[in-house]
Amino acid sequence: MESTKFNLGYMIFLSFVAAIGGLLFGYDTAVISGTISQVTDQFQLDALQQGWYVGCALIGSICGVMFAGMLSDRLGRKWVMIIAALLFSISGIWCAASSDFNHLIAARILGGIAIGVVSIVSPLYISEVAAAQYRGRLVSLYQVAVTVGFLGAYIANFYLLSFSQSGFESxxxxxxxxxxxxxxRSMLGMESVPAIIFLITIFFIPESPRWLIVVQRENQAQKVLQNIYLTTSEAQLQIEQTKAILANEHQSSWSMLWQPGILKAVIIGVCIAMLGQFMGVNAVLYYGPSIFEDAGLSGGDSLFYQILIGTVNMVTGVLALLIIDKIGRKKLIYYGVSGMIISLIAIGIYFLAGEKVGLSNTYLLLFFLAYIFFCAGSISAVIFVLLSEMYPTKIRGLAMSVAGLSLWIGTYLIGQLTPWMLETLTPGGTFFLFAFMCLPYMLIVWKLMPETAGKTLEEIELFWTGQKCKS
Known part of the structure; x- marks a missing residue:
């Protein structure tokens, strides 16, 4: 493999286009934080309706992941990304033009479905067009795009609100x-701009070569692989390797999930996807402004702090992209989760004793930035890489949907439970709980996961089915 030549520029282009789905994921998820108070005032929402406004998109995401994998296995990765781009475009325009609260909810659910779909299909597509040596970095490009979307939403909210208060009239x-x-309306509707760009650019990329092999369209697969690997012989070798694996997969997709080795991989994927949500990252990204305001900051300062958090989140994601294939997935998790535990304990101590010992809000910001640094450089960078490369080719879409469904259920639960935890457990107790939840995650990765950096998808599959690759 070391002497194999690649068209790296072409792989980057394909990955970049698919990663735009991640940018939309991030924007649609984060933009809600700047609109809650305005929508609540305009539609006179009570507490339950406010929670529904925040959580409805996550319900849509759960629905999206339930069919995304199966649909991508049936229609292909490319066409499912096209469907997601259409849903994002319609959702953004519909949000901006909503005539009442029910229409707004429907538009948000539609956007949520698109989020669920791209959370499965975009990293899946990237993993199937990337050579093993570059797969980790290229799939991580999707997670970087998510962080760009988060930051873009925070900045858009800040400047659109400033513009609305500038005195301008049309x-x-x-x-x-x-x-x-x-x-x-403009905060939510701005999503339609990158969504339309995503829709247009998808038509300039080919279908996943591995999916084409699965559906016995080898001539098309060979053309795509020749553009990636530059030679006919290497393209044919990749086809033969994939076909050799598929030849041993005679069962249906659902029945294959219950094979001992594959079932273990699916359960591990479900565990790391769900546990990752209970380690605090989405609580910080969704409720950061509220947490900072509870700590005594003004609304303007809390929005500015959130932009700083979004910036660190994005920059660290880029750094992780550069090193993930060199350091490996497991080491990134060991270092990053250890740092997360320390940062979360520091945040908890601040809320318990910070005022008593005279610590300023600057310390709280530093603790949060440290937490985001370690989180974005480890579990956030690794999760979509692992889920996109863990499973056999024939059931990769379906298995990713199962793991993705658990991820979104965890995200929905943490979105709904965080306000209750902050009130009931206090902020200090909440962050101590997040620190504790890091421990089982670390244990699962240490004891049960192979190191997948540098391995082909076929080698990783052989690990789960009995012939272990080196870890």
Whole structure:
């Protein structure tokens, strides 16, 4: 493999296009934080309705992952990404034009379905067009795009709100409504711009070569692989390797999930996907402004702090992308989760005793930034890489849907439970709980996961089915 030549530029292009789905994922997920108070005031929402406004997109995401894998196995990765891009585009425009709260909820659910779909299909596509030596970095590009989407949402919210308060007025009524008097509409609707770009660019990329092999369209697969590996002989070798694995997979997708080795991989994927949500990252990204305000900051300062968190999240994701294939997935998790535990304990101590010993809010910001640094450089960077490369070719879409479903259920639960935990357990107790939840995650990765860096997808599959690759 070391002497094999690759068209790295082409692989980066394919991965970049698919990763735009991650940017939309991040934007759609994070933009809600800047609109809650405005939507609550405009539609006179009670506490339950406010929770439904925040959580409805996550319900949509759960629905999206339930069919994304099976649909991608049936229609192909490319066409399912096209469907997601259409849903994002419609959702953004519909949010901006919503006539009442029910229409807004429906539009948010539609966007949530698209989030669920791209969370499965985009990293899956990247893993299937990337050579083993570059797969970790290229799949991590998707997670970096998610962090860019988060940061983009925070910045858009900040500047659109500032613009709405600048005193500008237009003679065009709908512009005033979307950008001035009801600025939440432009915050939510801005998503349609990258969504349309995503929709257009997908038509310039080919279908996944591994999916083409599965559906016996080898001539098309060979053309794609020749563009990636540059030679006909190497493209044919990749086809033969994939076919050799598929030849041993005679069972249906659902029945294959119950094979001992494959079932173990699916259970591990479910565990790391769900546990990762209970280690605090989404609580910080969703409720950061509220947490900072509870610590005594003004609303403006809390939004600025959230932009800093989003910046560190993005920059660290880029650093992780550069080193994930060199250091390996497991070492990144060991170092990063250890740092997360220390940072979470420090945050908990601050909330318990910070004021008593005279610590300023600057210390709280530093602890949060340290936490985001370690998290973005480890579990956030690794999760989609692992889920996209753990499973056999024939059932990869279905197995990723199972793991992705657990991820989104965990995300929904933490989104709903965080306000209750902050109130019931206190902020200090909540962050101590997040620190404790890091321990089983670390144990699973240490004892049960192979190191997948540098391994082909076929070699990883052989690990789970009995012939272990070196870990």
């Amino acid at each position: 003679n065009i009524e709908w512009i005033n409504k979307i950008f001035i008097s009801e600025v939440w």
